[in-house]
């Protein structure tokens with residue numbers, strides 16, 4: 001007997017108000033205001049059924065973009081395997097509705113070729129990602145970082161050749177210093193491959209991209225996705241009374257508990273009160289704050305549970321801030 005759960009997509013997933021879509025830079029492609037990232041909570045250590053439920057919940061609510069990388073898990077590669085299984089069993093018939101992304105550049109396999117932004121790394125890694133995800137092509141292939149070593153020309157030529165091979169429709173860049181981003185874009189444009197999108201860390205607590213990247217991206221017609229919008233969970237109410245079990249700080253999943261200082265918590269507390277006045281959770285307000293910026297094409301959220309996902313998706317209901325609210329947020333963030 002076949003006990004596989006069957007899936008029928010929500011017929012109202014594109015109905016008015018379910019999700020909103022924004023033009024990506026100067027391109028013809030639209031991205032959902034919220035994308036689902038699979039860095040944590042979708043790996044081999046996680047229950048497959050929970051991962052499946054979150055991906056399909058997102059798709060049913062108009063999320064068309066799923067963000068992966070070769071080494072998401074843990075263990076490395078297993079988030080792509082999870083996605084591949086979910087895709088194969090449920091979403092293959094919807095392939096043309098999906099923007100599926102992956103990346104290469106950080107450590108992936110042992111030895112000198114398993115890390116960095118060389119041609120060998122990018123090409124080999126993408127082939128393995130496609131196998132794990134059971135895909136013929138990804139929509140966006142990102143150079144995950146400028147590695148400080150590989151010549152920009154080598155990395156960009158590999159991306160161009162990948163697009164020409166049909167294994168990726170678009171090219172993205174992530175974690176590039178502004179000057180390297182400009183050089184990369186110039187090389188790509190010279191060969192008629194427009195860099196579609198830049199992926200950078202951007203949230204109320206980490207605003208480096210505001211210095212140089214945002215103006216440059218706008219000038220170059222490149223879209224921008226913001227990752228870690230909740231500062232890995234810090235921009236929520238969860239740490240106001242200690243470190244709860246199961247959270248990233250408790251599990252030491254990248255987020256170091258010692259970064260959650262009393263001074264930081266005073267700011268979070270004040271932001272939390274402001275969010276309540278707006279009728280939002282702090283997670284929603286932090287995401288809405290990013291979406292209130294025209295420069296943001298999409299916010300990539302991470303979700304441990306379907307409840308968190310549902311809460312975060314509702315951020316799109318109110319992305320307007322008054323001038324006074326924006327000033328108050330800056331004042332809270334500047335508190336000593």
Ligand SMILES: NC(=O)c1ccc[n+]([C@@H]2O[C@H](COP(=O)([O-])OP(=O)(O)OC[C@H]3O[C@@H](n4cnc5c(N)ncnc54)[C@H](OP(=O)(O)O)[C@@H]3O)[C@@H](O)[C@H]2O)c1
Nearest residue numbers: 037038039227228229230231232233247248283302308311
């Ligand atoms: N390009 C890059 O280098 C790069 C780097 C990092 C991330 N990314 C991408 O960005 C995605 C998102 O990053 P991220 O996971 O750091 O994002 P995030 O949204 O800042 O953090 C996600 C964490 O926030 C908490 N959370 C989420 N929604 C919540 C809600 N509604 N209420 C309360 N808590 C909530 C959960 O923490 P708990 O688990 O503690 O409950 C969750 O694990 C990644 O999956 C990946 O696709 C890219």
